[in-house]
Amino acid sequence: MSAAVTATPESVEAGLQDPETPSHVVLAVSRFADDRARVLKHGDTFAVFDHHGGIKPGGLGEEGLYHEGTRFLSRLSIELEGNPLFYLGNTVRGEHGQLVIALTNPDLVESLDAHAAPQGAAEIASAKSPATTPRVRLTFGTLHLSVRTFLWRAVCYRRIRIRNHGREPVSARLTLRFGSDFADIFEVRGRKRPARGVELPSQAGGGEVVLSYRGLDEVVRRSVLRFTPEPAELSDSAARFDLRLAPKEETEVVLSISCERDHPVRALVFEEARGEVRASAEQGLTLTRPLLTSSAQVNAWIERAGSDVEMMTTDLPTGPYPYAGVPWFNTPFGRDGILTALECLWLRPALARGVLKYLASTQATDLFAARDAEPGKILHETRGGEMAALNEIPYGLYYGTADATPLFVMLAGAYYDRTGDRELIASLWPQLEAALAWTERDGDLDGDGFVEYQRQTPEGLLNQGWKDSSDALFHADGTTAAGPIALCEVQAYVYAARLAGATLAAALGKAEAAAELLHKAGELRRRFEQRFWCEEIGTYAIALDGDKRPCAVRTSNAGHCLFTGIAGRERAERVAAALMGPDSFSGWGVRTVASSEARYNPMAYHNGSVWPHDNALIAQGLARYGKGEEALRILTGLFEAGTHFEGQRMPELFCGFGRERGEGPVLYPVACSPQAWAAGSVFLLFQACLGLSISALDRQVRFVRPRLPEAVQELRIFGLEVAGSSVDLLLTRHDYDVGVDVLRREGPLQVAVLK
Numbered sequence: 001m002s003a004a005v006t007a008t009p010e011s012v013e014a015g016l017q018d019p020e021t022p023s024h025v026v027l028a029v030s031r032f033a034d035d036r037a038r039v040l041k042h043g044d045t046f047a048v049f050d051h052h053g054g055i056k057p058g059g060l061g062e063e064g065l066y067h068e069g070t071r072f073l074s075r076l077s078i079e080l081e082g083n084p085l086f087y088l089g090n091t092v093r094g095e096h097g098q099l100v101i102a103l104t105n106p107d108l109v110e111s112l113d114a115h116a117a118p119q120g121a122a123e124i125a126s127a128k129s130p131a132t133t134p135r136v137r138l139t140f141g142t143l144h145l146s147v148r149t150f151l152w153r154a155v156c157y158r159r160i161r162i163r164n165h166g167r168e169p170v171s172a173r174l175t176l177r178f179g180s181d182f183a184d185i186f187e188v189r190g191r192k193r194p195a196r197g198v199e200l201p202s203q204a205g206g207g208e209v210v211l212s213y214r215g216l217d218e219v220v221r222r223s224v225l226r227f228t229p230e231p232a233e234l235s236d237s238a239a240r241f242d243l244r245l246a247p248k249e250e251t252e253v254v255l256s257i258s259c260e261r262d263h264p265v266r267a268l269v270f271e272e273a274r275g276e277v278r279a280s281a282e283q284g285l286t287l288t289r290p291l292l293t294s295s296a297q298v299n300a301w302i303e304r305a306g307s308d309v310e311m312m313t314t315d316l317p318t319g320p321y322p323y324a325g326v327p328w329f330n331t332p333f334g335r336d337g338i339l340t341a342l343e344c345l346w347l348r349p350a351l352a353r354g355v356l357k358y359l360a361s362t363q364a365t366d367l368f369a370a371r372d373a374e375p376g377k378i379l380h381e382t383r384g385g386e387m388a389a390l391n392e393i394p395y396g397l398y399y400g401t402a403d404a405t406p407l408f409v410m411l412a413g414a415y416y417d418r419t420g421d422r423e424l425i426a427s428l429w430p431q432l433e434a435a436l437a438w439t440e441r442d443g444d445l446d447g448d449g450f451v452e453y454q455r456q457t458p459e460g461l462l463n464q465g466w467k468d469s470s471d472a473l474f475h476a477d478g479t480t481a482a483g484p485i486a487l488c489e490v491q492a493y494v495y496a497a498r499l500a501g502a503t504l505a506a507a508l509g510k511a512e513a514a515a516e517l518l519h520k521a522g523e524l525r526r527r528f529e530q531r532f533w534c535e536e537i538g539t540y541a542i543a544l545d546g547d548k549r550p551c552a553v554r555t556s557n558a559g560h561c562l563f564t565g566i567a568g569r570e571r572a573e574r575v576a577a578a579l580m581g582p583d584s585f586s587g588w589g590v591r592t593v594a595s596s597e598a599r600y601n602p603m604a605y606h607n608g609s610v611w612p613h614d615n616a617l618i619a620q621g622l623a624r625y626g627k628g629e630e631a632l633r634i635l636t637g638l639f640e641a642g643t644h645f646e647g648q649r650m651p652e653l654f655c656g657f658g659r660e661r662g663e664g665p666v667l668y669p670v671a672c673s674p675q676a677w678a679a680g681s682v683f684l685l686f687q688a689c690l691g692l693s694i695s696a697l698d699r700q701v702r703f704v705r706p707r708l709p710e711a712v713q714e715l716r717i718f719g720l721e722v723a724g725s726s727v728d729l730l731l732t733r734h735d736y737d738v739g740v741d742v743l744r745r746e747g748p749l750q751v752a753v754l755k
Helices: 121-125 270-282 296-312 334-344 349-361 404-419 422-440 488-507 511-532 557-564 569-580 612-624 628-642 676-690
Strands: 005-007 025-027 038-042 045-049 064-067 070-073 075-080 086-093 098-104 108-110 135-138 143-152 155-164 170-179 198-205 208-214 220-228 238-245 250-261 291-293 313-316 319-322 692-695 700-704 714-722 725-733 738-746 750-754
Touching (some): 038 086, 038 098, 038 143, 038 296, 045 143, 045 155, 064 250, 070 250, 075 143, 143 270, 155 238, 155 270, 238 250, 291 296, 296 334, 296 676, 313 349, 319 334, 319 349, 319 676, 334 349, 334 404, 334 612, 334 676, 349 422, 404 422, 404 488, 488 511, 488 557, 557 569, 557 612, 569 612, 612 628, 612 676, 628 676, 676 692, 700 714, 738 750
Parallel strands (some): 700 750
Antiparallel strands (some): 005 025, 038 045, 045 064, 064 070, 075 170, 086 098, 098 143, 143 155, 155 250, 170 238, 198 208, 208 220, 220 250, 291 714, 313 319, 692 700, 714 725, 725 738
């Protein structure tokens, strides 16, 4: 095992056993990026396959079928006459969440000895005896296997269609091998446990296999595999089918794998389940359908982003919620859900509504040090699984984040502007008041008017902003900043939250509360400019440490101050120049830390890499201060980076190496892909470059000096709904500006363009 360590994405709390190693890092041994993994997700279930569509056992590999924090299948493979199949290609159909794999048989040869078993070409190649001179029994490419896999309601469905394209009949043995370790996702990530539950006796027969495990939490988890037709031979680890195919004949094998916790899960017939998936997709968020450009490549980028947001979104009782990322964050995260909802708000406000309702329902009401919980605080993350249930990790319901609470109020304000939904805001007002109160009470640890963080439990996160790796906060000389830590972007979020709170209070007839919040926002802005501005570096300090010393480091965090509007106009100009200068802008995007800084490392998780969601917020901030050309540079850089990523999928992050002619961006090896806020960044980038804002109360769609990238001559926006009205728009790029034409309008909706 490598001794190198990498900061974990968000809060992957891999419990490394070396006491000198920080508790929130993961050993960089994962091959997730190297093996071209294929990912599917539905609800609380996700699967990571290799590019053959299989699941390999062993090691720290993340491949598997997971449900509610547990791996229910750790091995799945297809063999023909004991040999692996030859890979032809694959695709993930995002709109219906289906993985399609094309396979064929290798050359299958057999010895002249009539009693010898059939062998693959690789085995025969090593044979030396003339008595075993091979002859081809089945020529490469005779059989085509089309393997379709999807997830639906805690069940993984797989159909294998086998067609004989040869001119002779074929008889062959097809074997499916499988197994489950029922590992908690934190075990998969490297956490060592002092004890585990027990595997229960397996059951096999009648075309069904049941693999079971009773955890230390006394929950019985079962993987129920059902085969159609019934196999010729079935054990607790393999199913054998005897194929007999005439020329051009086709047959199929169907497998369903139900992930059960105590109670049975109903598996449907394959086509019935596919029908439900298609029907659900038609009624989904459909982020891609409203946008169409003149560029096929840009359309593919948008479509991938939209399908990823849709795939990551789970329907909870409170409404749709975008889970953070796969494989490690298939669960609600407060910060990630809020920012994803903000990114997509102009197109799909229903996502923000679901996020607000869920986070309000899970808001902390009491002090609970083991969970870093305080009254009014908004959730950082919640986890299922055995280890969370047993409190072996504190993340079953965890509140160790300084930014989710003000971001919650920001989202509520933005949602109200977009929809005018006063009824929802009125129902959430107690939670919004509690969140705002937290920023003044428990959030301000030393009473200086700034929100700081310091974990209350040694098991919690050391750093509690979005850059939560243990080495992310430091001074100009590279020394670690000691807490409590007041992050610049957190103060910016609190400022915006108080402004949003004032608007919402006024809408609810609470004039006194509105005036007080406006006053507090102004006071915070004044103190922020005094304490966080660093003249020597021409930007805002990333943070104040526990001694109130500024961490005078050039970082992307300052861009979030533009996003919220806390920065004064003159200083915003200087922040923009710093962000877009060669030390910070790599050519693909803005680095998390400028290359001039002591801890800059283009391969570091938070100290030199490029994050799409971070860049989207910065672009929106630049546009806010009239820096549309700079925002367009960011969109163009990220789009062109996306053309190099497989499937044009925006990963969680990528390395911050400078752009070189003829070379693409460098992948970060253990980045989550897909990740919700990375996918959602595409939509906020377009909003920023279009200078687009929507006011439901004014019934207005407004464009301020809209811009389109060179790759896009035209952009069509279909069915943009505002306060019961709807409009279709055509934006056309000319030499010096972008024209906006209304193609269709229903209802009293105004379209305003400021150039």
